[in-house]
Amino acid sequence: MRPNIKKLLVCIAIPLLVGGIAGLLTRTGTQAYATMAKPPLSPPAIVFPIVWTLLYILMGISSYLIWTKTEGSSAGSKAKNLYFYQLVANFLWSFFFFNFQWYFFSFLWILLLWGLVFAMIKAFSEISKLAAFLNIPYLIWLTFAAYLNFGAWLLNR
Numbered sequence: 074m075r076p077n078i079k080k081l082l083v084c085i086a087i088p089l090l091v092g093g094i095a096g097l098l099t100r101t102g103t104q105a106y107a108t109m110a111k112p113p114l115s116p117p118a119i120v121f122p123i124v125w126t127l128l129y130i131l132m133g134i135s136s137y138l139i140w141t142k143t144e145g146s147s148a149g150s151k152a153k154n155l156y157f158y159q160l161v162a163n164f165l166w167s168f169f170f171f172n173f174q175w176y177f178f179s180f181l182w183i184l185l186l187w188g189l190v191f192a193m194i195k196a197f198s199e200i201s202k203l204a205a206f207l208n209i210p211y212l213i214w215l216t217f218a219a220y221l222n223f224g225a226w227l228l229n230r
Contacts, residue, residue: 077141084140085133091160092129095167096122102171112224114217128214131207132156138204139197152196159189176226183219190215 096103107118136156143149163186170179190212198205 080140081134081137084137085130087136088129088132088160089126091164092125095164099167099171102174105174106171106225109225110228112221112228115221115224124214128211131210135197135201135204135207138201142200149200152193152200155189155193155196159186159193162186162189170222176222176229180219180222180226183215183222187212187215187219
């Protein structure tokens with residue numbers, strides 16, 4: 074089967090737009106993050122947009138795989154819903170952490186996001202092993218981000 078480049082680009086654009094909009098709307102809060110106490114292993118600020126861009130591209134590719142494999146059927150509705158829910162949760166985390174500086178709440182929220190991504194990966198794996206596999210780096214990064222979030226809360230209470 075030949076890939077539908079237009080659909081693939083739309084699928085990649087959606088998470089990139091979600092992340093880009095969140096980044097734009099929370100950029101003043103990210104400046105405060107630069108001056109706060111951070112836990113050990115905190116990467117330099119330049120790492121975050123690079124990693125998130127790559128993760129959003131992988132998310133987009135995986136959603137394309139799910140979309141094309143379930144087109145015209147209800148088989149992928151659970152997977153697609155979980156994908157949508159985790160995108161919304163991902164978007165909102167930025168506001169809770171950076172704009173509102175609700176560090177502990179953000180930590181709890183990122184645990185919810187982690188659970189949604191885990192469930193999404195499981196749902197994706199029933200449709201496409203590759204789509205599920207493409208989201209493993211996302212889950213690993215969320216685990217690290219949860220550590221950073223918890224450390225930020227602990228060190229800045």
